[in-house]
Amino acid sequence: MSSPNDTQLAATDTKTGLSAVLAQNAGSFVGLILPVAIILALTIWPTITGKDITRESIFTIMLSIALASSLNILLGYTGYVSFGHVVFFGLGGYVGFYLMAVQGWSLWLAMPMGGLAAGLLAFLLGKAILRLRGGYFALATIGVNEAMRAFINNFKPFGGPVGMTLNFQVYKDYGGAARALSLAFYILAALTLLIVIISYLVRTSKFGLGLLAIREDEDAAEVMGVVAPSAKTWAYVLSAILPGIIGVLFFFKNGSIEPVPAFRLNFSIEMIVMVMLGGQGTVLGPIIGGVGYQSLRGFLLTSPLFKNIQLAVAGALLLVIVLFVPAGLVGWLRNRFPALRRVLQ
Amino acid sequence: MDFLLTSILDGLLLGFVYGLAAMGLTLIWGVMNVINLSHGPIISLGMFGVYLLFSGLGINPYVALIFVAIFGLLLGIVIYFVAVNRVINAPHLSTLLATFSVAMIITGLGTAVFSASPRNVDYSLGSFTLGSATIPINRIVAAALSMLITAGLYIYLRRTRSGRYIRAVANNRNAAELMGVPSVRILALSFGIGTMLATVAGGLIATLFPFTILAGGTYELKSFVIGVLGGLGNPVGALLGGLILGVLEGIIPTFMPATWVPVIEFILFVLILMVRPQGLFGAKKS
Amino acid sequence: MILQLEGVSKNFGGLRALSDVTFDLPEGQILGLIGPNGAGKTTLFNSISGVYTPTEGRVIFRGQDVTRNKPYEMAKLGMARTHQIVRPLNELTVRENVIAGSCFGREGHGLKAAGKIADEVLEFVGLAPRSDQLAGSLNVGQKKRLEMARALAARPYLLLLDEVLAGLNPSEIGHMVDIVRSIRDQGVTIIMIEHVMKAVMSVSDRLLVLDYGSQIAEGTPHDVANDPKVIEAYLGDPDLALRLMRDETRA
Ligand SMILES: Nc1ncnc2c1ncn2[C@@H]1O[C@H](COP(=O)(O)OP(=O)(O)O)[C@@H](O)[C@H]1O
Ligand SMILES: [Mg+2]
Numbered sequence: 001m002s003s004p005n006d007t008q009l010a011a012t013d014t015k016t017g018l019s020a021v022l023a024q025n026a027g028s029f030v031g032l033i034l035p036v037a038i039i040l041a042l043t044i045w046p047t048i049t050g051k052d053i054t055r056e057s058i059f060t061i062m063l064s065i066a067l068a069s070s071l072n073i074l075l076g077y078t079g080y081v082s083f084g085h086v087v088f089f090g091l092g093g094y095v096g097f098y099l100m101a102v103q104g105w106s107l108w109l110a111m112p113m114g115g116l117a118a119g120l121l122a123f124l125l126g127k128a129i130l131r132l133r134g135g136y137f138a139l140a141t142i143g144v145n146e147a148m149r150a151f152i153n154n155f156k157p158f159g160g161p162v163g164m165t166l167n168f169q170v171y172k173d174y175g176g177a178a179r180a181l182s183l184a185f186y187i188l189a190a191l192t193l194l195i196v197i198i199s200y201l202v203r204t205s206k207f208g209l210g211l212l213a214i215r216e217d218e219d220a221a222e223v224m225g226v227v228a229p230s231a232k233t234w235a236y237v238l239s240a241i242l243p244g245i246i247g248v249l250f251f252f253k254n255g256s257i258e259p260v261p262a263f264r265l266n267f268s269i270e271m272i273v274m275v276m277l278g279g280q281g282t283v284l285g286p287i288i289g290g291v292g293y294q295s296l297r298g299f300l301l302t303s304p305l306f307k308n309i310q311l312a313v314a315g316a317l318l319l320v321i322v323l324f325v326p327a328g329l330v331g332w333l334r335n336r337f338p339a340l341r342r343v344l345q
Numbered sequence: 346m347d348f349l350l351t352s353i354l355d356g357l358l359l360g361f362v363y364g365l366a367a368m369g370l371t372l373i374w375g376v377m378n379v380i381n382l383s384h385g386p387i388i389s390l391g392m393f394g395v396y397l398l399f400s401g402l403g404i405n406p407y408v409a410l411i412f413v414a415i416f417g418l419l420l421g422i423v424i425y426f427v428a429v430n431r432v433i434n435a436p437h438l439s440t441l442l443a444t445f446s447v448a449m450i451i452t453g454l455g456t457a458v459f460s461a462s463p464r465n466v467d468y469s470l471g472s473f474t475l476g477s478a479t480i481p482i483n484r485i486v487a488a489a490l491s492m493l494i495t496a497g498l499y500i501y502l503r504r505t506r507s508g509r510y511i512r513a514v515a516n517n518r519n520a521a522e523l524m525g526v527p528s529v530r531i532l533a534l535s536f537g538i539g540t541m542l543a544t545v546a547g548g549l550i551a552t553l554f555p556f557t558i559l560a561g562g563t564y565e566l567k568s569f570v571i572g573v574l575g576g577l578g579n580p581v582g583a584l585l586g587g588l589i590l591g592v593l594e595g596i597i598p599t600f601m602p603a604t605w606v607p608v609i610e611f612i613l614f615v616l617i618l619m620v621r622p623q624g625l626f627g628a629k630k631s
Numbered sequence: 632m633i634l635q636l637e638g639v640s641k642n643f644g645g646l647r648a649l650s651d652v653t654f655d656l657p658e659g660q661i662l663g664l665i666g667p668n669g670a671g672k673t674t675l676f677n678s679i680s681g682v683y684t685p686t687e688g689r690v691i692f693r694g695q696d697v698t699r700n701k702p703y704e705m706a707k708l709g710m711a712r713t714h715q716i717v718r719p720l721n722e723l724t725v726r727e728n729v730i731a732g733s734c735f736g737r738e739g740h741g742l743k744a745a746g747k748i749a750d751e752v753l754e755f756v757g758l759a760p761r762s763d764q765l766a767g768s769l770n771v772g773q774k775k776r777l778e779m780a781r782a783l784a785a786r787p788y789l790l791l792l793d794e795v796l797a798g799l800n801p802s803e804i805g806h807m808v809d810i811v812r813s814i815r816d817q818g819v820t821i822i823m824i825e826h827v828m829k830a831v832m833s834v835s836d837r838l839l840v841l842d843y844g845s846q847i848a849e850g851t852p853h854d855v856a857n858d859p860k861v862i863e864a865y866l867g868d869p870d871l872a873l874r875l876m877r878d879e880t881r882a
Contacts, residue, residue: 075438079436081437081438081441083441128615128619129615129618129619131619132618132619134436134437135374135378135380135437135441136618138380138437138438138441139380139569139573139618140615140618140619142566142569143569143570143611143614143615143618144611144615146566146607146611147607147608147611147612147614147615150604150605150607150608150610150611151608153604153607154602154604154605154608161604205742206734206741206742206745209727209730209731209734209742210731210734210735212720212722212723212727212731213720213723213731213735215722216719216720216721216722216723217718217720219682219702219718220714220718220720221720221731221735222682222701222702222703222706223680223682223702223703223706223712223714224703224706224711224731224732224735224736224781224785225702225703225706225707225735225736225737225739225785226703226731226735227703227735228703269445272438272442273442276438276442281722308457309453309454309457310453311449311450311452311453311456312449312450312451312452312453312454312457313453314449314453315445315446315447315448315449315450315452315453316446316450318442318445318446318449319427319428319443319446319447319450322432322439322442322443322446323428323431323432323443326432326435326439
């Protein structure tokens with residue numbers, strides 16, 4: 001232990017400083033290798049096998065990864081539990097769908113508008129409900145989702161309870177329905193890659209450090225100078241935009257939109273489960289969680305033994321994770337093997 | 346005017362049952378700061394409990410409630426020890442997800458056994474007319490029983506030793522432990538009572554409306570609203586919150602389409618959460 | 632004057648935790664803040680650092696009225712503090728904790744520059760060997776030093792230390808007192824709340840005594856120690872009186 005008398009605060013121990021910076025540089029982007037590799041592998045897999053059915057199941061996995069990674073920015077990095085995160089998916093989807101189905105916009109323009117609508121909602125909500133801590137915030141997000149669903153149910157321009165459908169002719173602009181399906185897959189792959197990279201950049205940035213500080217102890221973070229109200233709001237907005245864009249894409253591919261599937265609360269909770277399963281607060285966690293959850297679900301739904309009770313089995317598994325592996329798979333590995341930390345970001 | 350009066354009366358009667366349905370949720374929430382996301386499926390279990398005892402064994406539904414209550418109490422204690430106790434001091438997400446996984450298990454098994462088709466308890470006590478209004482006697486009995494149970498719970502929490510322990514733990518768990526209150530047992534008991542209230546409420550609802558295994562979810566959402574209206578851990582607050590909600594549901598459709606009811610309910614819910622997260626009538630320290 | 636308090640009061644419901652606290656703090660001094668448990672010392676820190684808004688009165692920091700400022704605004708203006716009950720960011724490493732202090736503090740560095748400052752500060756407080764450990768895994772003494780490091784990394788003008796010596800063993804106390812002195816020698820103004828009388832007497836330029844939220848004495852350590860009002864206040868708190876006497880006999 002060095003005595004403070006011979007260590008000036010201003011004096012720089014150049015060796016430590018330099019080597020630390022160097023180590024940091026060498027380490028940068030290593031954590032991105034695994035996430036990007038997984039997304040790329042998932043993207044080219046259906047092209048290799050050439051089967052549409054593979055592409056469809058990977059579409060679901062990719063959707064899970066993208067939504068879980070988005071949610072992770074708020075849930076994992078900032079520590080705020082958004083139980084009604086599906087509201088951004090639903091609202092974005094509705095706004096984009098309306099623009100395509102009623103106003104005749106193209107998918108390319110409708111997607112950013114869906115993202116914008118979701119981001120705007122998150123911004124306004126952020127000002128209002130992000131003051132609530134813990135369970136109260138979670139409840140408020142459920143309330144917002146239910147209110148939105150009930151409102152859309154009554155909102156005539158969006159078709160009320162029956163929703164809206166896309167004229168089949170629309171797909172002609174994208175080279176027919178089959179081509180549109182494959183186009184949707186590659187757009188989703190690109191968006192998923194984007195959110196994973198964003199997630200990584202946030203995790204390793206000063207902004208991200210502020211979010212982690214808020215997660216650990218919001219009051220202490222504020223005392224340290226983290227402008228928590230605005231940091232939280234931007235985290236919320238960031239976690240909402242991509243679900244909004246993806247909502248447009250999803251319902252474009254779906255061909256119709258209705259209030260119930262657009263704002264399904266359980267879908268939100270599935271996102272949380274995926275984040276938890278893989279490991280909240282890590283870049284890789286939601287990816288592993290998305291792949292793991294959907295594979296498991298696929299297995300349970302097709303297994304003759306579990307088909308009827310797949311929900312109960314999934315529930316039991318979730319309980320085991322929550323009780324015994326709360327850090328998720330990636331978190332558990334990081335704690336167990338600190339040497340792997342750089343790779344498992 | 347007469348129409349409005351009927352709607353209010355209707356809403357009031359239903360409000361008592363809503364209040365009872367919410368009471369279990371707010372009790373658990375108030376005592377251990379756990380938002381029980383398995384509340385809805387447990388209400389459904391209460392519905393099916395009464396249904397099975399009535400349709401299968403021919404037991405009077407109101408008598409069946411007693412068996413359902415015992416079952417609810419035991420179930421709650423089991424859920425507490427299996428799913429909640431280990432994460433009671435962990436961050437909120439853990440208890441939310443732990444209770445949600447219980448919800449998945451109950452709903453999953455329930456759907457496998459009972460399917461998702463609607464059932465009803467075919468037991469009518471008739472109805473009587475009041476002016477232009479016809480009121481099913483089932484509703485009056487349900488309201489009266491809800492009031493009785495609330496009063497019972499209120500007295501239990503004030504007058505008995507375990508009731509006082511529950512209030513002490515709700516107020517300050519650490520202090521209660523220092524004073525020798527066996528807090529784990531009291532928490533388990535509170536969870537059991539909360540679950541018991543949910544199953545009994547479900548059983549009463551089964552005597553009023555048709556239901557499916559998923560029907561409890563609606564009441565769970567209503568219970569959240571009532572929880573923030575009435576505050577946490579206080580049975581009378583829950584009853585008041587239930588009455589407010591019931592009356593709102595009665596009045597709103599008289600001047601706008603009934604489909605707007607949930608919009609108003611949930612906007613109100615979020616607004617109250619923002620202004621007074623401890624509930625309109627609640628005075629609980631944060 | 633780096634800090635001026637004008638009639639600062641703070642009520643919690645019916646409880647008056649601070650009443651009419653007024654003082655000026657010149658730059659470069661160490662002000663010791665003492666008083667029995669529950670006297671309102673931590674509340675005073677909270678009222679200065681923006682955690683609480685005073686019910687009455689004004690707080691002026693470096694010539695600017697900051698009475699209604701938020702904690703993060705105070706941090707940016709150059710105030711940093713430690714907490715009586717340590718608040719490490721448990722799941723972050725020690726180094727990340729200190730980097731955060733530097734990033735979001737007065738100078739608002741980027742991650743790289745903050746990393747350099749963090750390494751210096753960790754060296755200074757003697758936590759360098761533990762840089763990559765999770766903050767939650769430190770022992771209490773180490774956590775106190777971490778609090779200190781985090782506050783220092785912000786390069787504050789004014790440092791508020793809330794019982795950094797409590798719970799430390801005698802050799803740790805000596806080490807911490809040395810740290811405090813050398814921080815002051817670098818020109819940082821310090822207010823320190825302390826129960827370890829001998830230490831606070833020896834290190835402070837001036838002392839301020841709070842009792843039931845009121846300022847009952849202010850002056851040099853020597854004057855305050857001989858003030859009958861102060862002795863009376865401490866006799867009300869037998870625990871502290873004992874400690875005071877024990878320190879006195881040892882001195
Ligand atoms: N947030 C608060 N709400 C209510 N009372 C408080 C709060 N913070 C402190 N107090 C009360 O104010 C008084 C002063 O407390 P504190 O400033 O912590 O004393 P000290 O740090 O001198 O030991 C105590 O009676 C304490 O209970
Ligand atoms: Mg104190």
